[in-house]
Every structure is written in structure tokens, then in C-alpha cells.
Amino acid sequence: MVEAKHDVLIVGAGCAGMRAAIEAHDAGADVALLSKIHPVRSHSGAAEGGINAALGNASEDSPAEHAYDTVKGSDYLGDQDAIEILCNEAPGDVYQLEHWGAVFSRTDDGRIAQRPFGAAGAPRTAYAADITGHVLVHVLYEQVMKREIPTYEEFFAWKLVMNDDRCQGVIAWDLLNGGLKSIGAKTVILTTGGAGRLYVGTTNAYACTGDGMALALRVGVPLKDMEMMQFHPTTLSPTGVLITEGTRGEGAYLLNSEGERFLKRYAPNAMELASRDVISRAEQTEIDEGRGINGNVILDLRHLGAEKILERLHGTRELSMTFAGVDPIYEPIPVRPGAHYHMGGVDTDVWGLTEVEGLYAAGECACVSVHGANRLGGNALMETITYGKRVGRHAADWALSNTTVEVPPSVEADAERELKELLDRREGERPWSIRDELAESMHENFGVFRREEQMRKQGEIVTGLRERYESVVVEDKGNVFNNDLTQALELGFLLDLAACMVPCGIERKESRGAHARPYDYPDRDDEHYLKHTLVSWADGEPRVDWKPVTMTNWKPQERTY
Amino acid sequence: MHSELAPAPGSTTIDVALKIWRYDAETGEKELKRYEVEAPDWVTLLDVLDIIKDKHDGTLAYRKSCRMMICGSCGMRMDGAAVLACKTRMYDIAKSGHVPVISSMGNMPVIKDLVVDMDPFWGKIRRMKPWLDPGYEEPLEKERIVSQQQMNVIHKEALCIMCGCCVSECNSMESDPDFFGPAALAKGMRFVGDVRDQADVARLNDYNDEHGIWDCTRCYFCNERCPKGVDPRDAIAKLGAESIKEGIDHDMGAKHAQWFVTSAKTTGWLRETELVPKTQGVVEAIKQTRFALSLVKHGKVPPPFPPHVADRVGEARKLYHLVKEQGRDGALGIVQGEHALGRIEFSEQAGVKTTETETT
Numbered sequence: 001m002v003e004a005k006h007d008v009l010i011v012g013a014g015c016a017g018m019r020a021a022i023e024a025h026d027a028g029a030d031v032a033l034l035s036k037i038h039p040v041r042s043h044s045g046a047a048e049g050g051i052n053a054a055l056g057n058a059s060e061d062s063p064a065e066h067a068y069d070t071v072k073g074s075d076y077l078g079d080q081d082a083i084e085i086l087c088n089e090a091p092g093d094v095y096q097l098e099h100w101g102a103v104f105s106r107t108d109d110g111r112i113a114q115r116p117f118g119a120a121g122a123p124r125t126a127y128a129a130d131i132t133g134h135v136l137v138h139v140l141y142e143q144v145m146k147r148e149i150p151t152y153e154e155f156f157a158w159k160l161v162m163n164d165d166r167c168q169g170v171i172a173w174d175l176l177n178g179g180l181k182s183i184g185a186k187t188v189i190l191t192t193g194g195a196g197r198l199y200v201g202t203t204n205a206y207a208c209t210g211d212g213m214a215l216a217l218r219v220g221v222p223l224k225d226m227e228m229m230q231f232h233p234t235t236l237s238p239t240g241v242l243i244t245e246g247t248r249g250e251g252a253y254l255l256n257s258e259g260e261r262f263l264k265r266y267a268p269n270a271m272e273l274a275s276r277d278v279i280s281r282a283e284q285t286e287i288d289e290g291r292g293i294n295g296n297v298i299l300d301l302r303h304l305g306a307e308k309i310l311e312r313l314h315g316t317r318e319l320s321m322t323f324a325g326v327d328p329i330y331e332p333i334p335v336r337p338g339a340h341y342h343m344g345g346v347d348t349d350v351w352g353l354t355e356v357e358g359l360y361a362a363g364e365c366a367c368v369s370v371h372g373a374n375r376l377g378g379n380a381l382m383e384t385i386t387y388g389k390r391v392g393r394h395a396a397d398w399a400l401s402n403t404t405v406e407v408p409p410s411v412e413a414d415a416e417r418e419l420k421e422l423l424d425r426r427e428g429e430r431p432w433s434i435r436d437e438l439a440e441s442m443h444e445n446f447g448v449f450r451r452e453e454q455m456r457k458q459g460e461i462v463t464g465l466r467e468r469y470e471s472v473v474v475e476d477k478g479n480v481f482n483n484d485l486t487q488a489l490e491l492g493f494l495l496d497l498a499a500c501m502v503p504c505g506i507e508r509k510e511s512r513g514a515h516a517r518p519y520d521y522p523d524r525d526d527e528h529y530l531k532h533t534l535v536s537w538a539d540g541e542p543r544v545d546w547k548p549v550t551m552t553n554w555k556p557q558e559r560t561y
Numbered sequence: 562m563h564s565e566l567a568p569a570p571g572s573t574t575i576d577v578a579l580k581i582w583r584y585d586a587e588t589g590e591k592e593l594k595r596y597e598v599e600a601p602d603w604v605t606l607l608d609v610l611d612i613i614k615d616k617h618d619g620t621l622a623y624r625k626s627c628r629m630m631i632c633g634s635c636g637m638r639m640d641g642a643a644v645l646a647c648k649t650r651m652y653d654i655a656k657s658g659h660v661p662v663i664s665s666m667g668n669m670p671v672i673k674d675l676v677v678d679m680d681p682f683w684g685k686i687r688r689m690k691p692w693l694d695p696g697y698e699e700p701l702e703k704e705r706i707v708s709q710q711q712m713n714v715i716h717k718e719a720l721c722i723m724c725g726c727c728v729s730e731c732n733s734m735e736s737d738p739d740f741f742g743p744a745a746l747a748k749g750m751r752f753v754g755d756v757r758d759q760a761d762v763a764r765l766n767d768y769n770d771e772h773g774i775w776d777c778t779r780c781y782f783c784n785e786r787c788p789k790g791v792d793p794r795d796a797i798a799k800l801g802a803e804s805i806k807e808g809i810d811h812d813m814g815a816k817h818a819q820w821f822v823t824s825a826k827t828t829g830w831l832r833e834t835e836l837v838p839k840t841q842g843v844v845e846a847i848k849q850t851r852f853a854l855s856l857v858k859h860g861k862v863p864p865p866f867p868p869h870v871a872d873r874v875g876e877a878r879k880l881y882h883l884v885k886e887q888g889r890d891g892a893l894g895i896v897q898g899e900h901a902l903g904r905i906e907f908s909e910q911a912g913v914k915t916t917e918t919e920t921t
Contacts (some may be wrong), residue, residue, distance in 0.1 A: 040723050041634045046629060098705065101695075101755065103715065103755075109706070110706035131631070134631055134720075145692060205626040475619030
């Protein structure tokens, strides 16, 4: 039964999804949001440090400088046309957020405050203390409420509806009431965020299971640069909870067990404000060489003083105290690298359109590519807003040009049959140990540093886990809030993505950005690998292809900080 | 580096027992079930629920997402008081041998186990018209110029994560399910207090309606239980003060509050006998004649003439003028509950380090 039909249906309701919904609504389209969690629960809200735009409020700045820093930060794997669009549109998009009511921190003269962030040539990161993502999620949801945009809350998107070579809707499991529901749409936008749950140590929420990437992959859309998983340098152990880069933006030090600011040996100029990939590798090297403390290095805020910590980093203090038992006013915080952000994702053009007509993606779920091999702090929130806006506008315009919608009954019947098979299975393994083994092995074998033999071993592990998953059992057979079922489906998504990431990592025989192979290919190899990996699913296994990087103004140079 | 409250992560395990109120929506059955698990010593309540769901009972239902106190999914009750499961460290509780009872939040219908229906909650949020009314359609070319000091007015309200813990504990809502409630009213204050919002008078009128700000009983449970230091009761007090400042007093609650001021200013003490007619009007007051006579009989009513004036009425009047002079007759005059950060600093939550510097 088709529940409803819309011009634009957006799967995922974080910053990118809500920004797209607002834009599509304002363009005159009938738009709906669909999300497995309530919009304000989205993981965009956990972004802390800020959002990058060349407002020039703290010093001279320009979109061109923002673009250069982003290109360099991407280790030249970012598409420069996409980056220029982002940096040019960013200031206007941030002003728009302010006019909607975003509670930004302010400069002494009442403008939006901006702080220095890693690998940025100017203090460019606009912020709301250290809860910037929270503030943006709420201001966007306020605008969604104002427009009365319908939201399918707690609907778990499980299948994309393909018909006539177009994506024409979504089949979703209704968590509150049970049952599969089909929602037809002229265009579908995937804004489901990242897949950090592939790793045991991650800043990502439980919800970050790469749903949109896997949905796209399963209807034949290639994923781009999937080997590029960013490890954030400052996550709390053991939980992986994020400590913002804003701490270093405000002047915090990273120290090893000898009390040394070890970055002087890795990034003597930028020190703690070097790029994230550089710092994560430095930390991991210190830990591996025995200069860590219980597998951590330490982040020292004490010299910033109580006043600054209380005013600008109160959320950080709250997190440190709750999850590490450490008050950063008096004690340093133990931190280590943790999986944080997927630069890779659904391959799209600069309007968020995929290879499949009617199917779009934006935000972390997509790979436009703005971030290339390494994302700069503060650019993710900006991408959700600017590309959320662009994808919403394009999808609305396309949908409003008289396209019809049909969800073929056979598609629904297939989904029902597949689900019944899963729910009827009573003998076998429950998903959690597969999930845990996947996350632990990815961390071990496909983490900050990568070795050929470990990656190959990981490929075998993933294959084995996928076989076990074939006979997985869902214990809850009920209809009401059956997240035992949806968590099993999420694991299926994660396994598909892991299977795609590993061969991309093996094929990229160089070190670039987040993909570091110090033991066999320690250098960047522009001659052979200045190109995107493109992975698609063919004959039951991943197939890796390549796609050129779009260059406009900037030639690759050696990247030092 | 680690205090006793938060031992070094992963070094040991602890045995944790919970009793969970299970609720099956399809049969309507309720059952208090006991679970015992072995867990790493750093676990939170949410981690324990995860272990139970993975290894013991896949049908257990609860919401979760960020596990870092920002998404607001995992509000529930522990021993009858609302908590965020992800913020609640279990070490001390488990070590003490106590077996806490976990149940769904209050004032919201239960869907299954620890999952509640939040539609009524969101309906009340929407009732506040919770979006900025800037007073113009087309955005300006740049940002508006607003000082940090002006933005600080709504600092605490902007911290709200909509978890529902305050609503769960709200005594007014328990007796009047239509009461707007602490979360919605704090959201209202987020806009009334925002210097950029042009609809504050309309909002205040609206929030003064039946079931609005004056129906709060001031039990302070919302302040007590908010996991983010939003202090919703303070927000409600600020809305009340702003209403009176704007001359919005159509609710009895406002009249009641005003009489305290008038009474203190004129005679330096609270003339309770006049409180009822001043608050509820003469007609209502007549209805309470029998009660009034009973008060007289028991010597509770001083003779009205000559009116008693407190010896130091001058002090009361001085205070009144000081408040006016300093412009503290609106939200600025509300004495805050402890600052959000202070609350975090002195939280008694297991696993949270407390410090000696409470006066700084």
C-alpha cells in the first residue's frame, strides 16, 4: 500500500536533510522528511566546533583562501569546482542561518564570532560555543515546523523503489506501528549521514550506519572514495565521544607521556592546528612507539583558564567530566584518534544528483567531493547547509516538471517476502557479535595506518561476517518499536559498506590524506592516483573503478603544515 | 588522573543488576523484570541496556542515538526520577549493591517498555510558535549586530535538547495534562528573550493563556531533573516577569504576583485577606465568604483599620525603586537557579567529579 506521494522525499533529517526540505518547500514542491529518529535527534547535533565560511569577522579572509585551504586539506583529492561552490556560497548561507535565529557566539562588535581551526589560513570557523551542531539542528527544525513540512518520524528506510530506471520512492519499516510502508516520490534525496559505526572507537551515534550509502549502492549507484575515513585526533577513550577541535582552536596542547608537545616533530608550524589526518597519525605514532598513556595522549586545556573554558568550551567540560571523570580546568583529558567522518559516499554531481534519475544525496552520505582525502574541521556542517540547499532546489525543480510516480506492486511484494523470510527465521545467530567483530576488526585492520596484508585479511573477515549474516536471527517478532529488526537491517548496510571500503583501500597504492600506507607506499603518487575510487556492486561483489579529479585553479603541491 | 568515581576505563568489570518495567503494547501486559549483567566499570545505564538487549533479551525497547548527552533520545526514569541513560554512570550504584528500577518517563503515554509517545510533547512545542519572527521577510545582506551579552539572555534555554525529562517530572502536568509544560515554555522564553524576535508581546499574551505560565506550581522538579542545566522553571519565571513588565495580567497568576508587589510596596507586608479579591475578583471573593469568616473566627484576620504598616516599610519601597532603576522588572530580575555550569560542576551523578571550587 502506498502511503502517500510527494514531489520530494528526503531520507534522513539532520542538517543536510532539513536544509534540503526547507529549500524544496520554498521552491514550491510538496516535500516530506523521513527519518529513523526524530529530526532533532540527528547526529548533526553532535557537531561541536563550528561551521566554516569566509565572513572575515575575525581577520581578513576570502572564499578563495577558504577554497585553497580546503583543496590542500583534501590532499588534492577534492573536486575543485565543488569546493569553489561551497566556499563562495558559504557566507550567504551562514547569514541565512543567523536570520533564522541561530544562536551564534559574537565578536566584541556584535558580529558572528569566528575561531581558528586546523589547517585554515584564517580564523574562519563560525561557532556557537561548542554546541554549534546542536544550535543548527534546532534552528533548522524550527524552520521545518514553521513550514509544517510533514515528517515520517521513526520510519526506517530499507529499500529504494526503482521503476522505469528512475528512483520513485522508498519502502520503510514503520517503527512505532510496525509494517512496511511505501512512500512514492518523484525525487528521493539521501541525507542519512555517515557510517562511523563500522568502527569500535567512533565519535558517531548509534544511528550512523551508512543507510543512505548502502541504499544507493544496492540500486546500482557507485560510491566514491570509500577508503577515506577520517580519524579525529581527540576522542575520549573508551567510548570515542568527541572532544572538539575547538579546544585546540582556543589554544589547547597535545602532550605525550613525557609532557612533550610532540607535534613539533610532525607539524612544526601549525602544531596543534595541523590537519586532522596529520595529527591522528602523529598521535598513533607516539602511542605505538610507547610514548602514550594507557593507549592515549593527553589534551591539556589548563593554561586556557577557567573563564575561557566555561564560556567557550562548557560542553567539552561536561563531556570530559561525565565520560572520563576529568575536569579540564584542573586536569588534562586523555584522548586518542577515533573514526569520525566519512569523506567518501554516494557519488554525486555539484547539484547532488547521482547516476540514477530522481535520486540525490547530500551531506556526509554524499561524496560531491568537497573533502577529498581529508576533511577540514568546520567544513562538514558547511557542506550540509550549502549542498543541502542546492540538492533541495534541484530536486524540487526537477520534480515540478510533471513527472509521474508509481510504486510497482511487485517491488512491494518482493520487500514483504524478504522481510518475512528474515522474521520467520528462528534458528541462528543474533546480529550483535557480527556487529562487534566487524567494528573491532575494521579498527584493527583498516584504521589510521594500513598494511596490505591487514587489509587483505580484513577483506576475508568481512566476507566471513557476511556469510554469517545470511542466517542472522531477529529475536523480537513484534510490530511495536521493533528496533531489534532495524538494528539487524543496519548491520546489513554496514557489511555492504565494509565490503566496498576494503578493496578501495587495497587498490589505492599510495598514502593520501586519511589513507596512510607508511609500510609499502609512504608517499602520495599523483601520477597514478590523483583520482577517485568508484566502487559499485556487480555480480555479488564490489568492483573498483576510477574517476578523474576535477581541477580548476590549484595544482597539487607538497602538503606540509 | 582518574578519581575513584571514574576508575581507569576497561581495567575491571562490575556486576550490574537492574529491574526494568516492561510493557507490551500489543497485549497491554506490564511486568517488572530483573536483569543481571557483567559490564566494564565505565558503563552508563545506556550501555547496560545495550548489553541486556544484545545478550539477554532482544525484545527490550528503548530509544538511543548519540550516547553523548546531545540528541535527547534516551530519557527514562531511574528509581522514579527522569535521567538521560547515557549520562548515568553505573559504577557507584552497582558497587553499593542497589538495584535500581528503570521505567519509562512520566506524563507521556507508554508505547513499549521504555519508549514513550512524544507526539503530545511536540504538539506543545509547536503551540509556542517556536521559530524566530524577525519582523521582516527578506534577509539582510549580512548578520544582525547583536552583542554577546544580549545573546547570553537565552544561553540556558538554547541548551535544551528536547529529551522530555522535565515534562516527565512536571507536577502541574500530572494534574492538568494540557499545561504547556516546562520544555515548551523554556522554548518560548528562548524567543521572548531573543533580542532579534519581534513577536515577544504577542507571544507573552499567548503564553499567558489558560494552561500557560501561571499554571506552574513551582515545584522546581524540572530544574532539578534537567540533564542539561536549562532550568525551565527559571525560564517560566522570566516569562512571568516579562509579562507583567509588558502589562499583560489577564491571568489570575499575574494578578496574584502583582498583589505581592503592591502589598509590599504600600504597607511592607503581604495583606493576605486582600489577595483573593485582588487575584480572583470580587465575585469569586464573595463565594469564599464562609472561608473568610472562618479565618476571622480563628483570629487570622487583623482589623482592617487603621491598616498596619510595617516599621521598615521604607526598605521595601527602596527595594522596589532599585529594581525599577536597574531595569530588573522583567526577565533580568529573576534570580537564577544555579548556573548551568555550576549544576554540572556539583552534580551528584555517579562518575562525575565534584570539585571544591563552588564559589568561583
